Each structure stands twice: as C-alpha cells, then as structure tokens.
Amino acid sequence: MAKNPSWVPYGIDATVPNAARMYDYWLDGAHNFAADRKLANKVQQIVPATRDAVRINRSFLRRVVLFMVHSGIRQFLDIGSGIPTVGNVHEIAQRADPECRIVYVDKEPVAVAHSELLLQDNDRAAVVQANVRDVEGVLDHPQTRRLVNFDQPIGLLMLWVLHFVPDSWDPVGVVARYRDRFAPGSYLAVSHVTADGNPTGHAEVNELYAKTPDPLYFRSHQEVLRLFTGFKLVEPGLVGSAFWRPSGSGDISGNAEINTGSYGGVGRKL
Numbered sequence: 001m002a003k004n005p006s007w008v009p010y011g012i013d014a015t016v017p018n019a020a021r022m023y024d025y026w027l028d029g030a031h032n033f034a035a036d037r038k039l040a041n042k043v044q045q046i047v048p049a050t051r052d053a054v055r056i057n058r059s060f061l062r063r064v065v066l067f068m069v070h071s072g073i074r075q076f077l078d079i080g081s082g083i084p085t086v087g088n089v090h091e092i093a094q095r096a097d098p099e100c101r102i103v104y105v106d107k108e109p110v111a112v113a114h115s116e117l118l119l120q121d122n123d124r125a126a127v128v129q130a131n132v133r134d135v136e137g138v139l140d141h142p143q144t145r146r147l148v149n150f151d152q153p154i155g156l157l158m159l160w161v162l163h164f165v166p167d168s169w170d171p172v173g174v175v176a177r178y179r180d181r182f183a184p185g186s187y188l189a190v191s192h193v194t195a196d197g198n199p200t201g202h203a204e205v206n207e208l209y210a211k212t213p214d215p216l217y218f219r220s221h222q223e224v225l226r227l228f229t230g231f232k233l234v235e236p237g238l239v240g241s242a243f244w245r246p247s248g249s250g251d252i253s254g255n256a257e258i259n260t261g262s263y264g265g266v267g268r269k270l
C-alpha cells in the first residue's frame with residue numbers, strides 16, 4: 001500500500017473519499033487525496049458550477065461572522081468547520097476584534113490535525129474532534145470550557161454540516177440541545193443544500209455521496225426552517241444563501257441555481 005504523506009494522521013484510509021477533503025479540493029486546498037479528487041470531479045461533471053457553490057457558501061460564512069461580531073458576539077462555535085484554507089472564522093472574527101474566541105469542531109481527522117497545526121500559536125482558538133450529535137462531548141470539552149463563557153451569547157455556526165445529518169439523528173433536536181445550553185441573545189447560522197426547485201443533477205449527486213462516509217440529505221425550506229426552532233430569524237429570513245445580505249456582486253453567482261441551491265439564515269435565541 002502506498003505511504004500517506006507526512007501531514008496525514010495515523011490510520012487514515014486515503015482510498016475512501018469524504019466530504020471534508022472533497023470540499024478542501026474545491027477550495028484549492030492541499031489536504032485531499034486522489035480518491036477525493038476523483039469523486040469531487042465526478043460531482044463537478046454533474047454540477048459544473050460546484051466550485052461556485054462552494055465559493056458562495058464561503059462568502060455567506062464571512063458575512064454571518066461579521067454580522068455576529070457587529071451584533072456583539074465575541075465567542076464562536078463552528079461545527080463541521082472543515083479543513084482550514086483561507087477565510088477561516090478565526091481570521092475573519094479576530095481581524096474584526098482580536099478578543100474573539102473560536103472553537104472549531106469537526107469529526108474528520110485531517111481537518112482536526114490541520115486545524116491544530118494552524119492554531120498552535122493562537123491561544124484564543126482551538127479545535128475539538130467530535131461528532132455534531134455529541135452535544136455534551138462538544139460543549140463539555142476542556143477546550144470549549146476554556147474558551148467559551150456560557151453566561152454570554154455565543155455564535156453557533158452550522159454551515160454545510162447539517163445536510164450530513166440524517167433524520168434518524170433528529171437534527172432539529174440536536175440543534176435544540178445546543179440552544180438550550182446557550183444564553184439568550186446567542187445566534188445560530190445555518191447553510192444547507194436543498195433540492196427545492198429541482199436543481200440540475202441533485203439525484204445523481206446524492207447517489208455519489210451515498211458511497212462515502214458522508215451521505216447527503218437535501219432538505220426543503222420548511223425542514224431547514226425547523227432547525228431554527230427557538231430562534232427568531234433576522235432579516236431577510238431563510239433565503240438562498242447568496243441573497244442573505246450580499247455586500248457586493250461577488251457574493252452572488254451568475255448561476256441562478258447556485259444562488260438558491262443552498263438555504264442560508266441567521267436566528268437570534270429568544
């Protein structure tokens with residue numbers, strides 16, 4: 001068997017593609033394997049604008065982090081944070097206010113190992129390896145306890161992660177368990193792919209992801225809305241994420257399906 005490069009944590013099977021490393025590839029990151037690139041290219045053959053969809057999601061991330069900082073949030077929990085590339089939450093938030101504290105959470109070992117490396121000199125940011133459904137494991141982790149004050153509002157970021165959570169895990173219930181531990185005035189941001197509008201190739205893309213450890217679950221507007229139970233959506237509500245407070249033409253794709261293929265919204269805990 002071929003030897004993995006030195007940045008690969010022990011025990012990783014480089015022949016099994018996964019969502020974190022395919023996303024890294026689309027973001028022009030360097031922490032992906034041939035199997036990830038192969039499957040990512042197949043997805044791109046079906047949806048040629050995939051990279052644009054990724055770019056629009058990252059623009060949404062930047063806008064919601066800045067919105068939260070401007071709304072007074074100084075501590076963030078970014079779940080399903082991915083492999084760091086450019087425009088990471090700590091860079092955006094700490095550039096706006098160096099006092100911001102960030103806990104990244106991901107289940108994927110390459111994402112966690114690379115985040116640890118990137119954050120080694122940043123004592124206001126850390127990464128926790130955990131599954132989003134392990135709410136206590138995330139919130140009671142020593143790094144979370146070190147960086148997060150639960151008496152103060154928190155910015156919870158769940159961008160492009162809940163569509164990897166099956167209904168059998170009760171995603172609404174998972175989000176509610178985080179919410180219940182947070183102070184009023186906390187914010188939740190979600191982006192989530194949808195097949196509303198019957199976008200090109202979504203069934204084929206579903207089939208491809210079904211062969212990975214990260215099957216994909218497209219959800220309707222109503223289903224994504226339910227994730228915000230106990231939160232009041234801020235304007236403009238739950239919309240195609242490109243249309244959530246775009247700050248320039250670069251935040252919107254020239255491809256209408258990309259603009260509406262993922263819902264984005266931000267809610268404030270009541």
Ligand SMILES: C[S@@+](CC[C@H](N)C(=O)[O-])C[C@H]1O[C@@H](n2cnc3c(N)ncnc32)[C@H](O)[C@@H]1O
Binds near residue numbers: 061081108131214
């Ligand atoms: C598409 S990336 C999104 C990265 C980043 N949130 C963004 O929007 O740019 C999805 C990430 O969610 C992670 N993920 C998927 N299922 C997860 C789970 N059950 N628990 C924790 N992380 C998960 C994957 O490992 C991957 O890094």
